[in-house]
Amino acid sequence: MTPPILTVRDLVVTFGTREGVLTAVNGVSFDLYLGEVLGLVGESGSGKSVTGLAILGLIDPPGQIARGSITLDGAELIGKPEEELRALRGKRLAMIFQDPMTTLNPVLRIDTQMIEAIQAHERVSGKAARERARQALARVGIPSPEERLDAYPHQFSGGMRQRVAIAIALLHRPAVLVADEPTTALDVTIQAQILAEVQSLAAETGTAMLWITHDLSVIAGFADRIAVMYAGRIVETGSVVDVLETPIHPYTAGLIGSVPSRNKRGVPLAQIPGMTPSLAKLPPGCPFSPRCPRATVTCRTTMPAETPFAGARMARCHHPLTGEPLAA
Amino acid sequence: MSAPIIELDGVSKRFVKPLDAAEKVANLFGAGLAEKMVHAVDAVSLTIAEGEVVGLVGESGCGKSTLGRIVAGILEPSAGAVSYKSRRTETLASAERRAAQLAVQMIFQDPMASLNPRRRVVEIIGEAPVVHGLVPASDMDAYVCEMMGRVGLDPGARRRYPHQFSGGQRARIGIARALAVKPQVLVCDESTAALDVSIQAQVLNLFMKLREEFRLTYLFVSHDLGVVQHISDRVAVMYLGRIVELSPTDEIFRAPNHPYTQALLDEVPRLEAKKKRFSALKGEIPSPLHPPSGCHFHPRCPFAFERCPVERPVLKEIAPGRFSACHLNDGPQPRPGKVFSDGEAVAA
Ligand SMILES: Nc1ncnc2c1ncn2[C@@H]1O[C@H](COP(=O)(O)OP(=O)(O)OP(=O)(O)O)[C@@H](O)[C@H]1O
Ligand SMILES: Nc1ncnc2c1ncn2[C@@H]1O[C@H](COP(=O)(O)OP(=O)(O)OP(=O)(O)O)[C@@H](O)[C@H]1O
Ligand code: SF4
Ligand code: SF4
Ligand SMILES: [Mg+2]
Numbered sequence A: 001m002t003p004p005i006l007t008v009r010d011l012v013v014t015f016g017t018r019e020g021v022l023t024a025v026n027g028v029s030f031d032l033y034l035g036e037v038l039g040l041v042g043e044s045g046s047g048k049s050v051t052g053l054a055i056l057g058l059i060d061p062p063g064q065i066a067r068g069s070i071t072l073d074g075a076e077l078i079g080k081p082e083e084e085l086r087a088l089r090g091k092r093l094a095m096i097f098q099d100p101m102t103t104l105n106p107v108l109r110i111d112t113q114m115i116e117a118i119q120a121h122e123r124v125s126g127k128a129a130r131e132r133a134r135q136a137l138a139r140v141g142i143p144s145p146e147e148r149l150d151a152y153p154h155q156f157s158g159g160m161r162q163r164v165a166i167a168i169a170l171l172h173r174p175a176v177l178v179a180d181e182p183t184t185a186l187d188v189t190i191q192a193q194i195l196a197e198v199q200s201l202a203a204e205t206g207t208a209m210l211w212i213t214h215d216l217s218v219i220a221g222f223a224d225r226i227a228v229m230y231a232g233r234i235v236e237t238g239s240v241v242d243v244l245e246t247p248i249h250p251y252t253a254g255l256i257g258s259v260p261s262r263n264k265r266g267v268p269l270a271q272i273p274g275m276t277p278s279l280a281k282l283p284p285g286c287p288f289s290p291r292c293p294r295a296t297v298t299c300r301t302t303m304p305a306e307t308p309f310a311g312a313r314m315a316r317c318h319h320p321l322t323g324e325p326l327a328a
Numbered sequence B: 001m002s003a004p005i006i007e008l009d010g011v012s013k014r015f016v017k018p019l020d021a022a023e024k025v026a027n028l029f030g031a032g033l034a035e036k037m038v039h040a041v042d043a044v045s046l047t048i049a050e051g052e053v054v055g056l057v058g059e060s061g062c063g064k065s066t067l068g069r070i071v072a073g074i075l076e077p078s079a080g081a082v083s084y085k086s087r088r089t090e091t092l093a094s095a096e097r098r099a100a101q102l103a104v105q106m107i108f109q110d111p112m113a114s115l116n117p118r119r120r121v122v123e124i125i126g127e128a129p130v131v132h133g134l135v136p137a138s139d140m141d142a143y144v145c146e147m148m149g150r151v152g153l154d155p156g157a158r159r160r161y162p163h164q165f166s167g168g169q170r171a172r173i174g175i176a177r178a179l180a181v182k183p184q185v186l187v188c189d190e191s192t193a194a195l196d197v198s199i200q201a202q203v204l205n206l207f208m209k210l211r212e213e214f215r216l217t218y219l220f221v222s223h224d225l226g227v228v229q230h231i232s233d234r235v236a237v238m239y240l241g242r243i244v245e246l247s248p249t250d251e252i253f254r255a256p257n258h259p260y261t262q263a264l265l266d267e268v269p270r271l272e273a274k275k276k277r278f279s280a281l282k283g284e285i286p287s288p289l290h291p292p293s294g295c296h297f298h299p300r301c302p303f304a305f306e307r308c309p310v311e312r313p314v315l316k317e318i319a320p321g322r323f324s325a326c327h328l329n330d331g332p333q334p335r336p337g338k339v340f341s342d343g344e345a346v347a348a
């Protein structure tokens, strides 16, 4: 089997805050293979974006990568000088940020920004770059791209800004793409067009993707594998079919149960009871234990370890909903 | 039906980009360049009753946020009138106008752009209620903690700045800020899109509870049709600046009338774990800079006939409480049954 294009091992990211040191990502490990889409889902605030930012080397103080390893094509990224990272970013490694205004500069015209992004990694004339930019906008479904190029970001709708950010991330056909909630503001038809565009990119160039989203229906139709995060840790991984149809971890099951289309109209939606734990003061043992219907004394005292299950699955739970843990 | 709280009467919003100097010079030499104009909202009339939830759906860029901003009094319409509790807002005296603006709050699509990066969350949420005398200054801290708890945020984080939160946490700061001034109408613009489904459920349940307790009214903009179906009493479908269908939720999902609504509802994604091939849109995507003539949908409509490119269909009542803007409803053409995403029509 070919080695993974991206590996993340035991990644720990912390932030200093007034409430104390907060561990946003707490020992995350996964691999990403050529052409693969790994869907990353989980609780709001569980560390998905921070994981993505760490891969791109974009954690700024007071945040820091406290531990772990991230390799791209076998080469370690953590500790790499900023210039080398900058040469990779936008080219081999690209990110679609959760907030499109992270990518876009509000005071520059769209064409200026896109031409800059093209010329940062390629020697092409301004005219050729503008033509590439126009085509890129058309591919993400922006009508009248020629006339839209000289607009400013605030003249675009929310979904149009999001599509410009996607177009910029795809410009250089990256080897690894971290997509953070890339289609949240898009209606289903345009979403389908973007996903088609990204799928053809993956097929042509083998781009591997970490696809962060809350939209389980997108994951269901688009990803190969899925990883579920809770309070800074990956609590379950497996193939999309396995995880969505027979979740092992009670948090995953709670999440799937909250999807509106699985609920009756007019009655309150099923929601996971209790509050998201504060990362600054996590309970001992399993961080989900205060909200978990299956919690026992063991859960409240001992952190469940990453445990392999049949079918190349993994979960962190003392009382799995299905399946027997494989002997180590 | 209860009294209307918001009425839009023929509301339009045009954004005009004037010619720049070079273009003006070019025109002197006969280039004939025209100003670019986006007709973001085009003669929309809509009445929302007190305590009602109206879902607003439509393609990206069709004018939903612009319409929401007009309802919230943040944007002035280019034409038409907005009334709050049956009084036209432009005729209100300034004090009344401020009261009306406070009563209609908007939760913005882009939370980061709407939160002041230099203010702590406690100030972002707590300031307006204190300024407007809804809570005494001495209670502000406790009030903010309560509001944060209601949207599932950890009150312990209230001294942090917006950038120190995750995307979904920021979205909830925006929700808490809007709720904190005890509004009567909430314009929710993709308010739960950044939330995981469990927290989304918590926020939607909260919205429903506030509606029961305080008769809160909602204009609920969302691309998530599952959410819209769950929460709305009526659904308005927009296409290139116009409302093309407006109907009670159950009926519109059961039997959509307008061909665009039919196509839209056909795309509802399901939670089926099956790798799909996604396909791009059929037909050219229309541009709001050059909207198609007559019925804006005609270049993509599988039922378009001679009348469609030449005459704009008006939004007409086709059954009690159901409105649609499509020439097919005038007969004698047979009513289309259902449109599949590949554009083929079959009889009902
Ligand atoms: N700059 C920062 N300073 C302090 N804390 C931060 C900072 N950035 C993120 N955090 C915290 O780290 C945790 C993880 O944040 P992250 O943005 O990764 O969440 P997420 O899983 O992407 O959530 P969402 O789905 O809401 O976007 C959150 O609890 C957040 O409050
Ligand atoms: N300030 C502005 N100046 C110029 N054009 C604008 C401005 N604001 C919006 N527009 C244009 O008006 C149209 C409607 O935008 P709007 O933001 O209302 O769309 P939307 O339906 O909310 O889309 P989305 O689902 O992508 O958020 C778009 O074509 C947009 O480019
Ligand atoms: S370890 Fe215990 S508390 Fe944690 S998810 Fe499993 S059953 Fe629930
Ligand atoms: S008016 Fe004509 S083009 Fe428009 S939706 Fe109806 S049939 Fe289609
Ligand atoms: Mg995030």
Ligand SMILES: [Mg+2]
Residues within 6 Å of the ligand: A157, A158, A159, B064, B065, B066, B109, B189
């Ligand atoms: Mg919008």
